[in-house]
Amino acid sequence: MLKKLDAKLRAEGYNRITSNIPEIGIYYKSSDGGVRIIPVVDYHFGFHFSGNQYQNLINQIRNLFVKKGYEQIEMLSLILAWDVHDAGMMSQYGCPRWIIDVNAVQLLIYEDQPIDFHGLSGLVNDVIEEETQAARKKAADETEKKDIEEAVQRAALKARNMAENKDGTEAAKEAVKEAVKNVLTEPAAVDKAKTKAAIATLFHKKAVINTLIVLINIIAFMVLEIGGSTTDAAYMVEKGAMFAPYVLDKHEYYRFITSMFMHFGIGHLTNNMLILFFVGDNLERAVGKLRYMAVYFISGIGGGVLSFLFNSGRDELVVSAGASGAIFGIIGAMLYVLIVNKGRLEDLTARRVGLLIFFSLYYGLSSSVIDNWAHIGGLIAGGAVAFILYKGPKAEARDTENKD
Incomplete structure (x- = not known):
């Protein structure tokens, strides 16, 4: 998700400053003497950032751009969080912030936060939609692969049973050929996978x-x-x-x-x-x-x-x-x-x-x-x-x- 966000922000004309903390990237865009700043925080498991540290970071970012001569500074943080509660507590002080729930793949904008920031909500939701579609496709592919593997296993078992019930090597070979033919011609596994994928897609449609x-x-x-x-x-x-x-x-x-x-x-x-x-x-x-x-x-x-x-x-x-x-x-x-x-x-x-x-x-x-x-x-x-x-x-x- 970070790579997609980075690509989208750069496509919108944002420049990126790398901080001394790998989990934090700073994006900015100048406009008519002012600047829009978007700190992006990768708040993954194992990474901890206290409220005071977060507030100090925001102040440092603001001071950096003040020194560059910008008078009008707008800032909104994007926090990608595996633990929404922990990230929310960390970020309750400082500049306005949105939280992206990485587990649920959704954008959380609380009531006291701005609804949009120069079109950023549309950009973030585009990234979320791409992530959701990719996850659904991966799940459908895994389901199809699993079903085909199960069909192959059933065919192999059938071949073994047929071979045991017949005498001679030739009979065993014929049994294997018949089983392989069944796997290649029987549409059950593929149809089942496609049906599950269709149901999953329907399941996620809006009620x-x-x-x-x-x-x-x-x-x-x-x-x-x-x-x-x-x-x-x-x-x-x-x-x-x-x-x-x-x-x-x-x-x-x-x-x-x-x-x-x-x-x-x-x-x-x-x-x-x-x-x-x-x-x-x-x-x-x-x-x-x-x-x-x-x-x-x-x-x-x-x-x-x-x-x-x-x-x-x-x-x-x-x-x-x-x-x-x-x-x-x-x-x-x-x-x-x-x-x-x-x-x-x-x-x-x-x-x-x-x-x-x-x-x-x-x-x-x-x-x-x-x-x-x-x-x-x-x-x-x-x-x-x-x-x-x-x-x-x-x-x-x-x-x-x-x-x-």
Whole structure:
């Protein structure tokens, strides 16, 4: 991945400075008296860099370019991490940073970080897509090779059995020839490998319901932006955002649903849709379309209800909106599904999802503008719905057989 990142950055006009630490490369690009700097850190197992060391490194890089005469300096770190938690703790101080989870092959941009940096997110996602496709091709090739080897072994066993049941060397030779012919002409091994590869490709396609929900959120945002400003609280209340006094006094209970598809600004929408796009796909494939819809809507409503109960008792008036409650429900349900599946499903692990929950709640609690009660309500509701509806892979297989 480092080589591909290096090639992409150089193609975009970035120059590279090699630091005295092999795991760290510094890319920069001058523009109109200013400079954009991208420190790239290969945070592999066995490499440890403390928060103070990281902050000192960032300061040294900044001072280097100040001495070169640059007045306007923009900087964003890219951290390739095998241990996301450790890398996140190391990099919480210093310049803005993105983390690339090497295990899951995905870009992590937390809520307090910039969504883009002069087109860098597209460049990084291109590299990630190339890595993902290469990994899938390798897995398909290995599967095909294994299946063909198994077919050859079966043919050799068949030849040996045939030879033992016949007298003389000529009979044995004929048996071997027949077995080899079967291997060359029998399409079972190749067909089986191709079928598995096709299923794997289909398995990684985006889930229909989740993709539809993402599109609905985006379309709703565009419609709202055309009619006004999504950062205007009064306008959002008028269009259906959650506002406790209107629910209490006017009984406008529809706001529990409409507020789930409204977002305050493009940054709010982008953060939520990125998480939903990736985690939601995994959950839908695991539990099925109808149960996924149940998790999404019950979690969204559950988060809205807990937020309403908390905010209705406060002196200040609060306007809330967003798919965060539903998304936390998706994450909570995903955590339960992962636990049932012994900690791993597709490219997700219980540990990673647990860390995602921890960091999301942590950043939410540290911000006064995030509705943490909606997050907590959605998380609890999603886990509860998954507990009720999802039985685990073995039970699902038994149910399918019984229906058949």
